[in-house]
Every structure is written in structure tokens, then in C-alpha cells.
Amino acid sequence: MTSATPLASGTNYTLKAGPGTVVVATLAAALRSYEYDGVALTETWGDGAIPAGGGGILLAPWPNRVAGGRWSLHGQEQRLDITEPSKGNAIHGLLRNTGYRAVDVGTSSVVLEAEVFPQHGYPFHLLHRASYELTEEQLTVTQELTNLSTTAAPFALGAHPYLKISDVPTEDLTLTLQAEEMFEADDRSIPTGKAPVAGQYDLRDGRRIGDIEFDAAFTGLAMVDGRYEHVLSAPDGRSVTLWADAPFAYAHVFISTIYPGVSKAVAVEPMTAPADAFNSGEGLRWLEPGASFAAGWGILPGLG
Numbered sequence: 001m002t003s004a005t006p007l008a009s010g011t012n013y014t015l016k017a018g019p020g021t022v023v024v025a026t027l028a029a030a031l032r033s034y035e036y037d038g039v040a041l042t043e044t045w046g047d048g049a050i051p052a053g054g055g056g057i058l059l060a061p062w063p064n065r066v067a068g069g070r071w072s073l074h075g076q077e078q079r080l081d082i083t084e085p086s087k088g089n090a091i092h093g094l095l096r097n098t099g100y101r102a103v104d105v106g107t108s109s110v111v112l113e114a115e116v117f118p119q120h121g122y123p124f125h126l127l128h129r130a131s132y133e134l135t136e137e138q139l140t141v142t143q144e145l146t147n148l149s150t151t152a153a154p155f156a157l158g159a160h161p162y163l164k165i166s167d168v169p170t171e172d173l174t175l176t177l178q179a180e181e182m183f184e185a186d187d188r189s190i191p192t193g194k195a196p197v198a199g200q201y202d203l204r205d206g207r208r209i210g211d212i213e214f215d216a217a218f219t220g221l222a223m224v225d226g227r228y229e230h231v232l233s234a235p236d237g238r239s240v241t242l243w244a245d246a247p248f249a250y251a252h253v254f255i256s257t258i259y260p261g262v263s264k265a266v267a268v269e270p271m272t273a274p275a276d277a278f279n280s281g282e283g284l285r286w287l288e289p290g291a292s293f294a295a296g297w298g299i300l301p302g303l304g
Contacts (some may be wrong), residue, residue: 002105007047010099018136029100029112029130031056031161034139036301040166041240043265046094052260053267054160060128060145061116063158064217064252064275065089067190069121071278073154080121087188090121092160095128102279109133115148126154126287138301144294145168147287154286159291159297162265163242168234170264176231177203177251180220183274189215190276206233209255209266213295217252217274230268230303237262239302242263244270250283270297 002011010026019037023044024030030051033044045052069080080090100112109132110228116126125148133140166168176286183191197204209232221228223246230251233239244251248270258285259265272295273283286293287293 009045010048010119011102013019013102013109015108015132015134017134020134020136020139020141022132022134022139024110024132025051026100026102026112026113027055028057028096029114029128030058030096031132031139031141031159033176034299036303039241039301039303040164041299041301042228043162043164043259043262045260052198053162053256053258053265054092054096055162055259055267057092057160058128058130058141059093059142059158059160059271060143061122061124061126061155061157062093062278063156063269063271063273065091065189066278067188067276073123075214078121078123089188089190090108094119094122099217099218100130102109103252108135117148123192124149124151126153126155138298139272140296140298142294142296144292146292147289150287150289152286154278154284155293156277156283156285157295158269158271158272160267160269161242161265161299162256162259162270163232163240164265164298165232165234165238165240170262170266171208173209173266174233174259175209175212175266175268176204176206176233176266177218177253178224178229179218179251180222181218183217185216185275191217191274191280191282194219211266213255213257215254217250217271219274221249221251241300241302242268242270242297243300244297245295247272248297249294250274
């Protein structure tokens, strides 16, 4: 099912499976909403708006920030467009304002594609494919990147969903993240080093969202049955889990106080590399010509 009228976030596809309903927008291949048995599990935005705070967008060929939009490729300085003017960085890749095209549409799935063309600051040609699949149990999102260039291309992938349990104020939800380390950052949100988690950054035993406020990346994640699990839970025991495959060895948590319509919102972002990976090399991968890389993440309701 697609949107009947033009929307600011492009064509919207509605997926249904059992008690689950997902809406996917073609702008940035964004997850616009996920509801399970009438309970909203993600923040959303209006028909006349684009994804607020990057809500639900997919991030390629890098997540988060590149310091000053500058990095070095084989000894040559590259200068990306500055897309975060307030801090002077390039942020969230090159497809945030791109409309994807649908290449396969079903009642419970949709596959979207968009190309990254060679440009100043990133002289590579890539294809990003996003596959959304909804079952009665959960939503799975697979991101695949293919190098259409003639030379190897550096990359990282990520996503920017905001989680919630609609009938509970986000402040009263508890976030549990099994991470041993966090990235310290400067005033431009660029990592300066790692430190063991402590204080409000230690989420291993869970912390109430109303008691924390930060924008930070984590690593040293513990696996559960071969994947990472980051859990947002309500006082009554209900939960929503963002899980991620092994390549998503980093998680960024953004506690927002400016998300439209709510006093607090929490983004839990799976990433294959942290901010400024083009400069630090941390988590950075290189994709050979003609090669592809794929990894998945998803959202699992725990409302029973």
C-alpha cells in the first residue's frame, strides 16, 4: 500500500503482518513508524514534514559525523559538504536528502535503492539497498552496499530510529545497553578517545530516560545469541528491543529534548563504525570494486 497523496517524505509504503504495521518512506529509506497491536514503538512525523531529528533514516556511506567534513584518501585531502553547520561537520552520510526508488513491493516487505554518485569529498559510486521485512513477530531491516566504482571505497553504515512505547512517557522508560566502553567527545561531538562506562553512561543495569541526557557512542557490546540487543522497557514489564547483527559493533544513543511533540525522545542507533571513522579508521571498512556488504538490524516488540 502506498500513500495516496504526495508527502514531504516521498512515497510511503505500508507493510502489514499480524498485529504489526510499518510505514517506510522513500526519503532516506526512513522507517516512519512501527506499531504493534496499536502500540507505537517508534517516534514519527507529520505528512507535511521530513524526518524530525533524522528519525528513522538510514545512513550511508557513513553514520554520524566527519570532523570538519575533511579526511585523507591515499594522502589527498577530501572536503565533504558541511551538513551540520552548527558544529562544522559533515553528518549522516550522503543519502539523507535522497529519494529512494522501490524495486520490490509486497504486503509485508519493501526493497528500496539509491545511488551515491562520485562527488567532491567522496569520489566513489555506490548502490545502497534497504530491505524492510515485517513478520508477525518483528521488523527486520537489511542494509546492503555495493561498490560500482573501479577502486576500493571506504564506508560504514548506520540507522537512526527513535524508540518508544506509545502509552508510556519516554521519561519513565528504562534503557539497557550492554556496553563496556563509551567514546569521549569534544564540543563538536567528535570522539577524542574511549573510556570505561561510568555514571549515567553505564547502561548495563538499565537507566531511566528521565535521569539521563547525552549524545554518545558506545562499544564493547555484549552479544546475545549472536547479536546485540538494546532494550527499552516500561515499568509494567513491556519492552521494545533494537537488535543488530555482529557488524553493528557500535551503538549511538541520543537523548533528545527537542523532538517535536514530546519532552524527551531516545534514538538508539546501530552503527558499523563510530563518528569520524574516515579519520580514525575505527570500524572503517573498504569495499572492493564490484563487491557488496550486507548487515541487518531490527525491532522486536515485547508487549505480551
